[in-house]
Amino acid sequence: MQPIIIVENLTKRYRNASANAVDDISFSVAPGEFFCLLGPNGAGKTTTISILTTTLAPTAGSAMLAGYDAVKSASAVRRNIGIIFQKPSLDMNLTAEENIRFHAVLYGLYPFLPAYALMPRAYRARVHDLAAILGIEKEIFNPIKTFSQGMKRKLEIIRSLIHQPKILFLDEPTLGLDPISRRNLWQYIRTIRAETGTTVFLTTHYLDETEDADNICIINNGKIVTYGSPAHVKADLVQEYLLLDAGNRETLREELSRLELPFVETPQFKVNLNGRTTQAIIQAIATPLTVLQTHSPTMEDAYLEILGKEKA
Amino acid sequence: MKEFNAVITIAYRDLMKLLRDRTRLITSLIFPFIFIGILGGSLQAGLGASVGINLLTFTFTGVLAQTLFMSASQGVISLIDDRENDFSQEIFVAPISRYTIVFGKILGETLVALVQGLGILVFGLVLGIQFSLELFVAMAPIVVIVCLFGGAFGVVILANLGTRRAADQIFNFIMLPQYFLAGVFNPIQNLPWYLDILSKLSPLRYAVDLARGVFYAGSPDYRVVLASPLVNLAIIAAEFAGFLIFGTVLFVRRERNR
Secondary structure (H helix, E strand, C coil), rough: CHHHHHHHHEECCCCCCCCEEEEEEEEEECCEEEEEECCCCCCCCCHHHHHHCCCCCCCCCEECCEEEEECHHHHHHHHEEEEECCCCCCCCCCHHHHHHHHHHHHCCCCCCCHHHHHHCHHHHHHHHHHHHHHCCHHHCCHHHHHHHHHHHHHHHHHHHCCCCCCCCCECCCCCCCCCHHHHHHHHHHHHHHHHHHCCEEEEEECHHCCCCEEEEEEECCEEEEEEEEEEHHHHHHHEEEEEEEECCCCHHHHHHHCCCCCCEEEEEEEEECCCCCHHHHHHHHHEEEEEEEEEEECCCHHHHHHHHHCCC | CCCHHHHHHHHHHCCCCHHHHHHHHHHHHHHHHHHHHHHHHHHHHHHHHHHHCCHHHHHHHHHHHHHHHEECCCCCHHHHHHCCCCHHHHHHCCCCCCHHHHHHHHHHHHHHHHHHHHHHHHHHHHHHCCHHHHHHHHHHHHHHHHHHHHHHHHHHHHHHCCCHHHHHHHHHHHHHHHHHHCCCCCCCCCHHHHHHHHHHCCCHHHHHHHHHHCCCCCCCCHHHCCCCHHHHHHEEEHHHHHHHHHHHHHHHHHHHHC
């Protein structure tokens, strides 16, 4: 299947900057994929997303979204994408419905009319459905400033889906949300993905949010450091290991050496699996153990390791 | 048609934002009230008799034009930092032309300025400034022209400044001298030649003089007017077109090539 996002040799150097903010990166995203762009602050995430969403012109290279060039056919690209910005993009003094209405008119879905009651029936039905999904049938005509943070975020997502974008960009969408709102929001995004098959392009600092991504791309200093599925990224960079200890460390040390299992004493024994299964190792060891812990890396471990290596 | 709808949406949003924000609505009227009420009132009380014209009316007309002009241009300039705030972020990524954004913003800020203008008008009536219905009707298109002119002037500044900080610093530098060069509070009939040149370069001068030309039509105080409204209109039309074309092209180019 033709990728829905194709980025080729993309480079951006800001005016008067001495280095490239984004430095010759290439990647592609398949339709329906859940794609994560990770990296520390200043790595080039926002620059990349700005170019893909056509608000910034690249210095070199190209980006194709839904079959359109981000520079030459910016308008066509915009019609096919939805964006959730890092900062809230709602007008606080306007009602939820007005925020949705203005969006819908800007995307050319309906003509502008100054009151909800005057808008076409199709629009009103749509708003009604959306309000029902969020459970805010009553509050939809209240000013946004009366909404909770989590509710505002959901409203932004709903609004961005009203023009049925093929790609949804989420730029650190859960920044500043409490854990419950965060979980709720992700539940909601998963539902949307399942129902609409929308491609999701995410940047985030919460690495647990990337665990069920299809592909992860980690960038640092404008370059791609790692790319692949979460399992691949983790397997590539972080070893799974067993943590063992025994009442008699002497025997355990001897036994591990005899079995040719590489280990590190910390002073507990850290044994890298190196492809072996936990089961096989445990079966081979006769020394009575006092500690047995398995350790499989999280995305966060992988991320920190990757960026640690970069620095060194 | 789509772009037209977008222009109206952007403009309507600006107006709604003002009307829903009571604090802003009130604070936007404080400066004009200070200028007209205190400055105009004291000038009239102290000097009015010896000068032979009503200085309260003089200040009122000047401040009316100046407030509308400045409010509209400042509103347009706010596009600089708006792109990273509230709904404006949506506007910048919507599938609409950049020209649509500029036009919508000028129109919106014109509406916002007109609301302020209405407040100033009421204040003037309270202070006892004579305002017939005919005069009101004659002034209506003039104030709209002044607002649009201010908006276009804002686009030029917007296009030449990169950041909000720069805009805030430069804006005062560009606006404050114009208050005096345009004769908002002070008569500028007899300026030394160098100030006269600066005055003629100041766009606000034509906005203020146009407003006075129509306001004072047929009154003995018409002698404060510098040029016929037709002359002012012609100059404003030419500058408006220049500002709009030059400013918008520059803004659109600059917006993406950061």
